[in-house]
Amino acid sequence: MEFEHVEGDLAKTLITEDELHAKLDELARQIESDYQGKDLLLVGVLRGAVMVMADLARALNRHIEMDWMAVSSYGSGTVSSGVVRILKDLDSDLTGRNVLIVEDIIDSGLTLSWLKANLESRGAASVEICTMLRKPDALKVEVDVKYCGFDIPNEFVIGYGLDYAEQYRNMRGIGVLAPHVYQ
Numbered sequence: 001m002e003f004e005h006v007e008g009d010l011a012k013t014l015i016t017e018d019e020l021h022a023k024l025d026e027l028a029r030q031i032e033s034d035y036q037g038k039d040l041l042l043v044g045v046l047r048g049a050v051m052v053m054a055d056l057a058r059a060l061n062r063h064i065e066m067d068w069m070a071v072s073s074y075g076s077g078t079v080s081s082g083v084v085r086i087l088k089d090l091d092s093d094l095t096g097r098n099v100l101i102v103e104d105i106i107d108s109g110l111t112l113s114w115l116k117a118n119l120e121s122r123g124a125a126s127v128e129i130c131t132m133l134r135k136p137d138a139l140k141v142e143v144d145v146k147y148c149g150f151d152i153p154n155e156f157v158i159g160y161g162l163d164y165a166e167q168y169r170n171m172r173g174i175g176v177l178a179p180h181v182y183q
């Protein structure tokens with residue numbers, strides 16, 4: 001049972017581990033085809049994207065580089081503050097690079113629209129976004145997403161890198177947190 005230790009904290013299971021991995025394989029084939037003959041720098045956004053990054057990188061049958069940024073707009077709450085702070089910047093020079101931002105979720109879109117513009121301003125040849133989840137009903141700004149795993153309802157989700165107050169990131173699938181946990 002993949003959710004055994006958190007079962008009482010979940011309102012429902014949304015996406016299973018198998019479904020996540022099948023989707024990652026699909027995305028990896030598209031990315032391989034789109035970036036044929038080009039360099040590829042995967043930029044993971046800490047901390048939530050750690051699981052997607054690790055699994056996507058291994059699903060790709062090609063050379064890649066990885067770098068990491070840490071930004072924060074949520075603190076320990078469940079609603080975006082809208083203010084994005086860089087907690088850790090990239091080590092790489094982006095000049096002329098093909099950058100693929102790897103994310104776990106696009107919710108309001110505030111983090112990713114800010115981050116994409118920020119990386120584009122550093123002279124990259126291209127900056128695209130790959131996100132495992134997106135909430136179309138929660139978007140406050142348009143974000144141009146090239147690769148999206150699943151569109152999900154506007155509910156607070158946990159698992160596969162996504163936390164509530166730093167818990168649940170190691171859940172293998174994705175679920176909706178029961179309101180009694182945070183109310």
Ligand SMILES: O=P(O)(O)OC[C@H]1O[C@H](OP(=O)(O)OP(=O)(O)O)[C@H](O)[C@@H]1O
Nearest residue numbers: 046047048073074106107108109110111
């Ligand atoms: O579209 P938005 O409303 O801006 O939300 C998306 C952001 O929220 C999550 O990160 P969070 O700030 O929770 O930090 P974490 O990755 O360290 O958990 C997620 O990883 C995105 O970066």
Ligand SMILES: Nc1nc2[nH]cnc2c(=O)[nH]1
Nearest residue numbers: 107155156157158162163
């Ligand atoms: N854990 C979690 N983090 C988020 N950050 C933005 N949206 C979400 C969400 O639904 N769940």
